Amino acid sequence: MPEKTPARGALTAVIAAAGGVCVVAGLFLAFRLLTGPHPAPRAPLCLVIGSDNSRSNRTQAGAGALSAARLGSELASSDTLTLVRVNATAEEYFAGPPPVSRTQTLEIILNALKDAPPRKGTFPLLFWRDVAERCAQADAPVFAVFYTDGENDDQSAQTRSALRKVIRELAADKHLRFVALVGAKPQTRAGLRRDFAPLKRRFDIFAPGTISVERLVRLSGNR
Secondary structure, eight states, X not given: OOOOOHHHHHHHXXXXXXXXXXXXXXXXXXXXXXXXXXXXXXXXXXXXXXXXXXXXXXXXXXXXXXXXXXXXXXXXTXXXXXXXXXXXXXXXXXXXXXXXXXHHHHHHHHHHHSSOOSSOOOOHHHHHHHHHHHHHHOSSOEEEEEEOOSOXXXXXXXXXXXXXXXXXXXXXXXXXXXXXXXXXXXXXXXXXXXXXXXXGGGEEXXXXXGOOHHHHHHXXXXX
């Protein structure tokens, strides 16, 4: 057995200390990997999600429901979520703090959208009027998301004029930060972009898998 000298004892102590530092560093790295980066805090927001459950939109309603549930699950507990069913009417079926899980949010959405509406047709004007009223009463930034194929079954001159008016009101409202349409058919997109042109950079069209709360906040410039 080699003789234990002061130098050898000091070296052993240094190696042990280094090992302890490595263990601590390893534990810290593991903690960071598990918890992930912490996003910068943001102000509370109001998210209004409209879902078109008209008969023409039934084929993509499932993908829309999954996407809407994901959006709801990305909200903070200090945010507000409002869910609206849109067809020949616009009916709120949930409003308040976001549910505690994506599964619970999805269940709420599917229960509200599972039955085909008794009347045919989609009338988006009713939803945008509802959003405008909410913005007028809001005390936090409002983000509006509409899951739709882009169809509008009331193309009368009176309704077209009313839609243009409500979009101008939305564009002028300081609380409205962004409007997103999700799932619009390619043939409807040019007309939708013309309709929502007053919103300028506060409007865009998305596919269901490309939208998130973080992206909406980033696009709006809201922090």
